[in-house]
Amino acid sequence: MGLGPSPAPTTGSDALSWSERWAGAPCTETDPDLGFPEGTRTYPNSPRIVAAKKLCTNCPLDLREACLEIAMAAEGTLIADGRFGVYGGLDPHQRAQLAARRTAVAS
Numbered sequence: 001m002g003l004g005p006s007p008a009p010t011t012g013s014d015a016l017s018w019s020e021r022w023a024g025a026p027c028t029e030t031d032p033d034l035g036f037p038e039g040t041r042t043y044p045n046s047p048r049i050v051a052a053k054k055l056c057t058n059c060p061l062d063l064r065e066a067c068l069e070i071a072m073a074a075e076g077t078l079i080a081d082g083r084f085g086v087y088g089g090l091d092p093h094q095r096a097q098l099a100a101r102r103t104a105v106a107s
């Protein structure tokens with residue numbers, strides 16, 4: 001998976017179909033591989049990552065926040081090299097930094 005919304009919750013009161021949950025997200029209407037450069041690693045300044053992040057700036061705020069938080073929960077405390085793609089407008093390095101900041105604040 002490259003750029004694209006995180007999976008929607010499938011159980012509980014938040015359960016929505018994927019298309020219902022992410023209606024209006026610009027990435028659902030573009031190349032899902034946009035968030036990946038060649039190969040498996042994502043480099044913050046690669047043209048595709050920059051383009052993916054730009055697309056995310058046009059995503060409704062509630063979707064963008066949900067996308068980021070679902071990705072953050074799924075990725076846990078992984079280092080940047082263990083994270084892939086753009087979610088919530090953040091690349092793997094930015095999400096790893098955010099996770100580290102959150103861990104520091106919580107301790």
Ligand code: SF4
Binds near residue numbers: 027056087088
């Ligand atoms: S924040 Fe970006 S990746 Fe997430 S749903 Fe919106 S456009 Fe897609």
